[in-house]
Amino acid sequence: MRKASGLRTLEAALIRSGLGPVAGVDEAGRGPSAGPLVVAACVLAPKAHDALAGLDDSKKLNEATRESLYPVITRLALAWQVVVIPAWEIDAIGIHVANIEGMRRAVAGLGRPPGYVLTDGFRVPGLPVPSLPVIGGDGAAACIAAASILAKVTRDRMMIDLDRRLPGYGFATHKGYNTPEHTAALRRLGPCDEHRRSWRNVREHTGLLLTQDDVVCEEASADGAA
Numbered sequence: 001m002r003k004a005s006g007l008r009t010l011e012a013a014l015i016r017s018g019l020g021p022v023a024g025v026d027e028a029g030r031g032p033s034a035g036p037l038v039v040a041a042c043v044l045a046p047k048a049h050d051a052l053a054g055l056d057d058s059k060k061l062n063e064a065t066r067e068s069l070y071p072v073i074t075r076l077a078l079a080w081q082v083v084v085i086p087a088w089e090i091d092a093i094g095i096h097v098a099n100i101e102g103m104r105r106a107v108a109g110l111g112r113p114p115g116y117v118l119t120d121g122f123r124v125p126g127l128p129v130p131s132l133p134v135i136g137g138d139g140a141a142a143c144i145a146a147a148s149i150l151a152k153v154t155r156d157r158m159m160i161d162l163d164r165r166l167p168g169y170g171f172a173t174h175k176g177y178n179t180p181e182h183t184a185a186l187r188r189l190g191p192c193d194e195h196r197r198s199w200r201n202v203r204e205h206t207g208l209l210l211t212q213d214d215v216v217c218e219e220a221s222a223d224g225a226a
Contacts, residue, residue, distance in 0.1 A: 007055060007142035008048055010134070014116050015046050019130070021078060023114035024143025025103045028058070028151035030095060032176030033199040034169070034192070035159050037085040037095070039102030040150035041110055041117075043078040044143050052076060057139040058148040063156070070153045073146045080146075081109035082154050091198040100124055106147075120144050166192050 011022045027039045044052070051072045058066055074080060083105045090098045103124045107117055116130050120137035134140050138148040156175060163172035169185040169192065176182070176194075178201060186195075186205040195202045 007140065007145055010118065010141050011044070011143055012046070019116040020046065021112060021114050021116075022143055023079075023107060023110060023117045024120075024137070024141055024145070024147045025106055025117060025124070026058075026120040026138050026144050026148035026151055027099055027102060028148070028155040029176070030099060032196075033178055033202050034087065034171065034176035034182070034195045035162060036087060036155065037090055037098050037102060038151045038155040038158070039083045039085070039099065039106045040080065040147040040154070041103070041106035042073065042080045042143050042146040042150060043110060043112055043114055044146055045076065045078055048142070049076050052142070052146070055142050055145045055149070057136075057145060058152040060139070061149070066149050066153050066156075069149050073150060077146065079110040079112035079114075080150060081106045081111075082150055083109065084154070084158070087194055087196045090196050094198070100126075103127075118144055120148065162194060166194065 014020060014022050021043045023041050023043045025039065025041045027037060029035055029037045052069070054065060054069060061069070083102045085098045085102050093101070103119060104126050107114065107127055114129055116132070117124070117127050118137060118141050119131055119133050121133060121135060123133045124131060134144065137144040139145065159175045160172045163170065168189055170181045174182045183201070186202065190205065191197065191202050197203065
């Protein structure tokens with residue numbers, strides 16, 4: 001199975017035991033203080049495909065490679081589903097609960113029900129079929145790696161679009177993570193309605209939650225002053 005052979009070992013064992021098809025589940029956006037949490041589930045065909053030989057943990061792949069793999073995964077996967085949990089829902093229920101709920105939703109939304117689910121890192125209660133948490137799963141199982149790419153590419157595209165709608169924060173660059181650029185923008189503009197108000201660094205900078213219109217007006221005023 002070439003480069004991806006090691007990533008197929010666990011799935012192949014489950015399928016040989018009659019527990020397939022196997023779905024992998026992973027998320028993107030657990031740590032940022034702005035933007036959504038995106039969770040993906042993916043069921044790959046039992047036989048490895050040459051076009052997916054480059055599968056790996058999405059964090060180990062550059063943006064161009066992830067983007068090139070995304071349409072291949074969506075074309076060759078037996079089933080896939082992406083779930084978006086917005087910042088306001090994360091604030092309402094907490095990031096861990098949001099992550100668990102997102103994984104449940106992603107599995108439930110698969111067009112082909114799996115016989116087994118592999119999750120990245122921790123157990124997900126409430127799934128309708130047996131499951132196994134895999135430490136470092138996105139680098140250990142092909143279906144989890146595929147899910148991680150679906151989640152990461154979807155979220156990155158959303159943050160780039162958010163950067164166009166809310167200029168000034170640099171979302172297209174840092175994707176909502178707490179970089180010095182993001183922190184400086186928070187000091188200058190205050191939080192927008194895409195920031196997670198339950199994050200301490202967001203609360204610390206200002207008690208004012210700006211709307212998208214407010215940010216656009218702020219940026220326009222700054223450009224005019226310049």
